[in-house]
Amino acid sequence: MSRRRAVWVSTSTGTLGGVATYVRTMQRTPLWGEWDIRHVATHRDGSVATRVIVFLGGATAFVRELLLHRPAVVHLHTASYGSFARKSLLAWAARGARVPVVLHVHGGAFRDFYRAAPWLVRRYVRATLQMADAVVALGETWQRMLQEISPGARVVVIPNAVRPGAPVEQPGPGETVRVLFLGSIHEAKGAFLLLDAWRRLGDARRGPPADLVMAGNGAVDEARAKVADLGLADQVRVTGWVPQRQVETLLRGSHVLVLPSFAEGQPMALLEAMAQGLCVVASSVGGIPDLIDGECGVLVPPGDGDALVAALCTVLADPELRSRLGGRALDRVRERFDVDRVWRAIDGLYEDVTA
Structure with missing residues (x-):
């Protein structure tokens, strides 16, 4: 042998x-x-x-x-x-x-x-x-x-x-914040909960302009239809599945990753975002709390639309907070992952x- x-x-x-x-x-x-x-x-x-x-x-x-x-x-x-x-x-x-x-x-x-x-x-x-x-x-x-x-x-x-990279540069006050959802576009991943929350952000947000990209396979047509029904076509783009070589490009062009899943193991998309120094907003399910906590990200209860809206409002309005959380997330990747x-x-x- x-x-x-x-x-x-x-x-x-x-x-x-x-x-x-x-x-x-x-x-x-x-x-x-x-x-x-x-x-x-x-x-x-x-x-x-x-x-x-x-x-x-x-x-x-x-x-x-x-x-x-x-x-x-x-x-x-x-x-x-x-x-x-x-x-x-x-x-x-x-x-x-x-x-x-x-x-x-x-x-x-x-x-x-x-x-x-x-x-x-x-x-x-x-x-x-x-x-x-x-x-x-x-x-x-x-x-x-x-x-x-x-x-x-x-x-x-x-x-x-994951291989750690260099932290993304967060936009300053008044500049557009780019938010990314990366994963299967299904109810279990919180994709449609996120769309409902994004519609509510228009009323609740007092921070800078923001847009959302949703990349992944699954119920892509349903998500696009919901974007149109909610009147979000000028703020939300549903790309569907993207090849792996484009994932890093998406991450490098984003500032916040949001993953409001109802169940997870230890999502690679979240780790990849941490490795680029993105600010992470995610639900506190499965193995996600083993990756991030309040020191290096924002955790919300699964299925809680109010908490998701509040978390997004907070990070979108505060560039220093985004930079601090993203930097600590990258440090954690270097230390553990x-x-x-x-x-x-x-x-x-x-x-x-x-x-």
């Missing part, structure tokens, strides 16, 4: 969402070469037939890696529901081949998935988590949740990773589980 070969299993790096972004980020670190990592995709956006074909092809490639190359460790990136079903099967296959398993839990719906599952499925989830040599949680909030589900599991915290710190944490975990 090679001591320096690992297999990563996740969605395709071309898939929309945070897991694909995370994998692409880690591919550009020394970890990839030092552990001779092979990436196997078991999911891709597309029709049911496409997803089935991709999973069967990925599962075949995974078994081939186990049998022919005997990796030192397999690292499976899972979310909930179908994702967990797919990755858990591969985890048990690796266990049968006596290859150490790292199960990396992403996504904000895992607790709901577990609670809604039938008794037998919950028992299977607990057994799978306990079987893994290590379960990776993105933050302390999710570590506690996973430990409650499976008390016998070994759960370690390794956060998502810098990709150079995170890949070394994974390297240390591999050394531990393969010892």
Whole structure:
């Protein structure tokens, strides 16, 4: 068995969402070469037939890696529901081949998935988590949740990773503030709550002019229709999905990121905004409080439109506050979420589980 070969299993790096972004980020670190990592995709956006074909092809490639190359460790990136079903099967296959398993839990719906599952499925989830040599949680909030589900599991915290940049320059008094929503345009992400709040800002705001860009896939046409119905076409632009290479351009051209989600894991969009020194307004759900607090951002209760309006009014009217919060958010990225710190944490975990 090679001591320096690992297999990563996740969605395709071309898939929309945070897991694909995370994998692409880690591919550009020394970890990839030092552990001779092979990436196997078991999911891709597309029709049911496409997803089935991709999973069967990925599962075949995974078994081939186990049998022919005997990796030192397999690292499976899972979310909930179908994702967990797919990755858990591969985890048990690796266990049968006596290859150490790292199960990396992403996504904000895992607790709901577990609670809604039938008794037998919950028992299977607990057994799978306990079987893994290590379960990776993105933050302390999710570590506690996973430990409650499976008390016998070994759960370690390794956060998502991002490369810190230079802070954006905030506009001065009277200059236009550009606000960005970056993520799936759905109710669960608070996209339509945000549009309602933005309409109310016209009456409540006493600060500078502002505009809003909403970038992401999902209910794009519905969001555009609502923008028109609310009379916000001169203030709000819904771009739809944008390729990853344009995300940084969007971030660098913005001053505030707003993410009023109802459920989250540890959103990469929020981390990417922190890494550029944007002022962040987000809901206090899931793993978001593991990323920001009142020292480096503004948290609002999920679903609270009044609190969202008040938070946006505050940051839009105060350039010094935006700069201070954005600077502290960037400092936090450098201290905790810098990709150079995170890949070394994974390297240390591999050394531990393969010892």
